[in-house]
Amino acid sequence: MKRYILTILFLLTLLLPAYGAGNKPVLRMVTSANFPPYEFHDNNTIVGIDVDIVREIAKRNNFDLLIEDMKFDSIIAAVQTGKGDIAASAITVTEDRKKMVDFSIPYVTSRQVIIVPGDSLIDSGKVLKGKRIGVQHGTTGDNYVTENIGEPQRYDDASMAITALLKGKLDAVVLDYEPSQVHAAKNPALKILEEPLFFEEYAFAVAKGRGQLLAVINQTLSQLKKDGVLTEIRKKYEKHTEEVVKNVTEEKYTGIAGDFYTNFVKDNRWQYLVDGFYVTIAVAVSSVLFGVLIGFVVAVIRSTADQTGKLKIANFFCRLYLAVIRGTPVVLQLLIIYFVVFGSVDVDKVLVAIIAFGINSGAYVAEIIRSGIMSVDRGQMEAGRSLGFSYLQTMNLIILPQAFKNVLPALGNEFIVLLKETSVCGFIALQDLTKGGDIIRSQTYNAFMPLIAVALIYLLLVVIFSKLLEILEKRLKRNE
Amino acid sequence: MDILSINNLSKSFRQQQVLRDISFTVKQGEVIAVIGPSGSGKTTLLRCAAMLENADGGSIDLGGISVVESGKYADKASLKSARTKCGMVFQNFNLFPHMLVLDNIIDAPVHVLGIPRQEAVREALALLGKMEMQEYVNAYPCELSGGQQQRVAIARALALHPEILFFDEPTSALDPELTNGVLRVIRALAEEDMTMVIVTHEMDFAEKVADRIIFMADGMVVEDGPAAEVIHNPANERTKAFIAGLKSGF
Ligand SMILES: Nc1ncnc2c1ncn2[C@@H]1O[C@H](COP(=O)(O)OP(=O)(O)OP(=O)(O)O)[C@@H](O)[C@H]1O
Ligand SMILES: [Mg+2]
Numbered sequence: 069m070k071r072y073i074l075t076i077l078f079l080l081t082l083l084l085p086a087y088g089a090g091n092k093p094v095l096r097m098v099t100s101a102n103f104p105p106y107e108f109h110d111n112n113t114i115v116g117i118d119v120d121i122v123r124e125i126a127k128r129n130n131f132d133l134l135i136e137d138m139k140f141d142s143i144i145a146a147v148q149t150g151k152g153d154i155a156a157s158a159i160t161v162t163e164d165r166k167k168m169v170d171f172s173i174p175y176v177t178s179r180q181v182i183i184v185p186g187d188s189l190i191d192s193g194k195v196l197k198g199k200r201i202g203v204q205h206g207t208t209g210d211n212y213v214t215e216n217i218g219e220p221q222r223y224d225d226a227s228m229a230i231t232a233l234l235k236g237k238l239d240a241v242v243l244d245y246e247p248s249q250v251h252a253a254k255n256p257a258l259k260i261l262e263e264p265l266f267f268e269e270y271a272f273a274v275a276k277g278r279g280q281l282l283a284v285i286n287q288t289l290s291q292l293k294k295d296g297v298l299t300e301i302r303k304k305y306e307k308h309t310e311e312v313v314k315n316v317t318e319e320k321y322t323g324i325a326g327d328f329y330t331n332f333v334k335d336n337r338w339q340y341l342v343d344g345f346y347v348t349i350a351v352a353v354s355s356v357l358f359g360v361l362i363g364f365v366v367a368v369i370r371s372t373a374d375q376t377g378k379l380k381i382a383n384f385f386c387r388l389y390l391a392v393i394r395g396t397p398v399v400l401q402l403l404i405i406y407f408v409v410f411g412s413v414d415v416d417k418v419l420v421a422i423i424a425f426g427i428n429s430g431a432y433v434a435e436i437i438r439s440g441i442m443s444v445d446r447g448q449m450e451a452g453r454s455l456g457f458s459y460l461q462t463m464n465l466i467i468l469p470q471a472f473k474n475v476l477p478a479l480g481n482e483f484i485v486l487l488k489e490t491s492v493c494g495f496i497a498l499q500d501l502t503k504g505g506d507i508i509r510s511q512t513y514n515a516f517m518p519l520i521a522v523a524l525i526y527l528l529l530v531v532i533f534s535k536l537l538e539i540l541e542k543r544l545k546r547n548e
Numbered sequence: 549m550d551i552l553s554i555n556n557l558s559k560s561f562r563q564q565q566v567l568r569d570i571s572f573t574v575k576q577g578e579v580i581a582v583i584g585p586s587g588s589g590k591t592t593l594l595r596c597a598a599m600l601e602n603a604d605g606g607s608i609d610l611g612g613i614s615v616v617e618s619g620k621y622a623d624k625a626s627l628k629s630a631r632t633k634c635g636m637v638f639q640n641f642n643l644f645p646h647m648l649v650l651d652n653i654i655d656a657p658v659h660v661l662g663i664p665r666q667e668a669v670r671e672a673l674a675l676l677g678k679m680e681m682q683e684y685v686n687a688y689p690c691e692l693s694g695g696q697q698q699r700v701a702i703a704r705a706l707a708l709h710p711e712i713l714f715f716d717e718p719t720s721a722l723d724p725e726l727t728n729g730v731l732r733v734i735r736a737l738a739e740e741d742m743t744m745v746i747v748t749h750e751m752d753f754a755e756k757v758a759d760r761i762i763f764m765a766d767g768m769v770v771e772d773g774p775a776a777e778v779i780h781n782p783a784n785e786r787t788k789a790f791i792a793g794l795k796s797g798f
Binding site: 445447448450451453454455456457458461465466469470473546 | 599628632638642644660688704705708
């Protein structure tokens with residue numbers, strides 16, 4: 069048993085990347101890089117208007133810039149908890165948000181537009197009442213529609229909303245101006261209404277009480293405005309939008325082959341899937357090992373308490389752990405561990421994910437192993453004790469190996485569930501397989517290809533894993 | 549010298565008193581057969597003696613160690629050393645199914661007594677030879693018949709060099725044609741002066757092998773005497789009835 073534990077610990081340490089410390093002060097920018105031209109992935113780096121501006125701010129004030137990509141929903145929380153210094157993600161200034169963070173001076177005025185099918189009778193924002201409207205969840209479009217028009221259909225990203233519109237599930241989509249242009253160019257069946265729904269201003273956000281940083285940001289922003297650098301940056305990316313529009317309309321190949329080319333081959337986009345694949349595997353494998361470790365300990369404590377009446381206090385805490393972990397969604401556990409538990413320390417996110425999923429999985433593994441322990445004949449414990457083994461020795465040498473074998477199929481199942489659950493890693497800005505697919509989608513404005521590719525990779529992983537498990541089970545069956 | 553001495557032992561499960569005021573001693577090299585109707589407390593008595601169950605009252609001395617004195621158990625260290633002085637052979641063998649026959653036998657000597665593996669293996673092979681089981685060293689328990697498993701279980705208990713061996717109906721889970729092999733090795737052990745307490749329903753075997761027979765009923769020792777005497781000329785009415793019942797077939 070000791071040997072297994074050492075192996076597990078060793079594997080865990082392999083997965084911890086080494087930390088290097090820079091010498092300049094670091095400015096950590098948090099963003100949700102699926103919103104071209106403001107922030108998006110290009111050739112495996114994050115670029116865009118916001119990125120260029122913040123990079124300029126960092127340069128002029130002698131900071132090292134560190135960019136963190138996460139879900140838009142998490143960005144405000146990230147600066148509030150100190151996970152990031154500056155939120156730069158085409159964030160619209162709203163009264164609600166002002167209560168939570170401080171905003172810089174605005175650096176751009178943008179607008180929310182309405183996209184409808186070409187033959188739609190909707191011709192302005194005034195006739196939207198009672199219609200089925202799609203928005204991107206948590207955006208200002210979402211807020212505006214919710215407050216002024218009615219409950220919208222909220223999608224995780226714009227391409228999903230556009231797809232729903234194309235399929236006739238929606239009457240209109242409210243979206244930011246720039247991405248709308250790409251979507252409309254790509255789908256000739258859609259049109260953008262001339263009259264915007266409303267105008268809005270983008271600004272950077274910092275945590276309350278960081279007046280000094282805010283002053284630096286504002287001062288540099290004013291300079292950039294005066295220098296004309298701001299306009300330059302915007303021009304640079306206008307070209308980018310034009311290019312994207314050109315690209316999506318004049319594709320090299322057409323049909324499925326064309327889709328395949330743009331989604332995976334072009335700009336080496338497959339690399340997102342490969343990188344994400346490694347993260348998914350690393351997180352899933354290490355957290356299952358960590359979970360098995362926790363599970364064994366908890367299961368032994370619980371069984372010992374049940375069988376001997378000892379360890380009452382430890383048993384109480386184990387039961388509390390099981391109740392809390394099994395009673396709450398894993399996404400919340402992940403967010404709490406990232407933002408609350410490790411709120412003020414800088415910990416690698418892969419490690420955070422491993423801890424969160426390991427703790428989560430441990431609860432399920434514990435009950436699986438406990439059922440395995442109960443399935444072992446009572447005579448085995450007696451035989452062990454009569455040979456002079458202590459209770460724990462008997463557990464380790466005699467009961468647990470048999471229990472483990474009995475529950476191997478259930479443990480395998482738990483691993484499969486966990487593997488797929490790690491797809492919520494994107495919430496803490498970890499680029500796993502699912503997130504890799506999301507990034508491709510945000511670049512190609514194509515909802516299906518990346519989704520299907522990601523699904524196929526998960527499927528393949530599960531099939532391979534099931535096969536390996538089958539082989540292992542057969543080998544362990546020899547003594548039955 | 550007394551290897552085992554039990555005095556006024558009592559044990560209850562909830563309301564039900566299973567052992568009442570049990571006293572007897574076992575001398576070095578003695579073989580004792582315990583007989584009695586089902587539910588009379590034979591298994592419970594063995595389990596208390598082997599420290600698998602805690603008695604409520606009375607005293608047990610095992611191999612010169614006072615395990616329990618007037619219902620009070622000794623400290624952990626004494627209990628641990630007392631445990632290695634006795635071995636237990638169960639009705640349904642309780643071999644470790646995930647281990648080879650060899651590992652079943654050497655596991656405790658290596659991990660509990662700290663005997664070097666090589667030495668433990670050498671001794672295990674000798675014990676298996678004695679049990680007529682040497683060719684099954686590398687088999688898993690599931691590949692053996694019940695009788696063979698029981699002989700491995702006896703070898704496993706002997707590997708710790710116990711001063712006394714307890715058997716709880718070692719043949720009653722076996723098909724009749726398999727019992728002989730097991731009884732033969734127990735008899736061989738008796739001839740080597742192994743001290744043993746055997747709960748059994750095999751009267752012929754008890755008469756041939758045991759020095760004394762203890763008859764239990766309702767948690768009490770009803771009769772305790774030389775084997776031939778208890779079987780052929782019991783003093784107590786209940787013993788008489790029990791033995792007559794066995795002889796008539798049921
Ligand atoms: N763990 C236990 N909990 C409660 N009652 C028990 C327990 N073990 C045994 N008993 C009861 O104690 C009494 C004596 O049981 P024991 O197994 O010692 O009898 P036995 O003489 O070995 O019988 P058999 O010949 O059927 O094996 C029985 O009434 C049984 O139901
Ligand atoms: Mg019994």
